[in-house]
Amino acid sequence: MSFDPTPLRWIELDIPHPEGGGRMITLRTDGPFALRPYYRAPGSDQDVDLHLDQRTEDGGLNGCIHCGHPELYTRKVFSKPLGIGIVVGSGLLTLATVGSLGPAAYGFLGVAALADAVLYQFGKEETVCYACSAVHRGFRPVPRHPRFDRTIAERLKFGKSAVMGSAMRDGGTAGAPDPEH
Ligand SMILES: [Zn+2]
Known part of the structure; x- marks a missing residue:
């Protein structure tokens, strides 16, 4: 893997509000390295901790910056x-x-x-967490997370009773091939 010297500028992170209700908070910083380890959720006195350890040295994602889960999928952002x-x-x-x-x-x-x-x-892509639905935009696309795999979603939703669930790969979805189905 060669180092990509292009600086990453604006990144966006949509994370669920800690008080629930389906609300999302959007964090926007000048590149992945400007993120702080925690943020105060707007309209509440709760802090949201970020898992900055899931960020690679190049500004890519090994897992979810919000919940730390190692399984993510990439989807196209269609306007x-x-x-x-x-x-x-x-x-x-x-x-x-x-x-x-x-x-x-x-x-x-x-x-x-x-x-x-x-x-x-040729539209932009975003990376979504299977576990918490956080959306990451503007991060380095290496390691690549494949497109949505319903066998992963099924396992996370139903656990052991998942009919079509697939076991988690070592290291989660980072650098995994696209699902065949
Ligand atoms: Zn997550």
């Missing part, structure tokens, strides 16, 4: 407003031009589908 805007815009364009262009106007819909696919493919 829904932009994606929907492209589809709606092309639909209107098709309607407005189908009178003059005929069936060729439907080409706008094809272009929109392609634009959305490109947007998705």
Whole structure:
């Protein structure tokens, strides 16, 4: 593994509020090394401890910065407003031009589908914790955590009674291959 000298700038961490209720707190710092070991939860007198030991020397993730769990998955961040805007815009364009262009106007819909696919493919990624749902953005993508594996989620949810659960890999998901299913 070669050292990547590109400095990491803004990182974001969405973590569950300690008082529950499905609320999330977003922490934003200038790079992964600007994070402090604990933060006061807004609107409460509780502190949230971070597991900075899960951060690698390069600013990557061995596990969850919030709860320390070693299993994470990577997902694409798709900009829904932009994606929907492209589809709606092309639909209107098709309607407005189908009178003059005929069936060729439907080409706008094809272009929109392609634009959305490109947007998705080259969009940003975020890394999510299976155990606590914390979302990490902007960290170094090494080690890589594979995409969502329902056998891991199943084991964490149902424990030993999980029908399709898979055993935890040594070191969690860091550098693991993508699931085959
Ligand atoms: Zn976690």
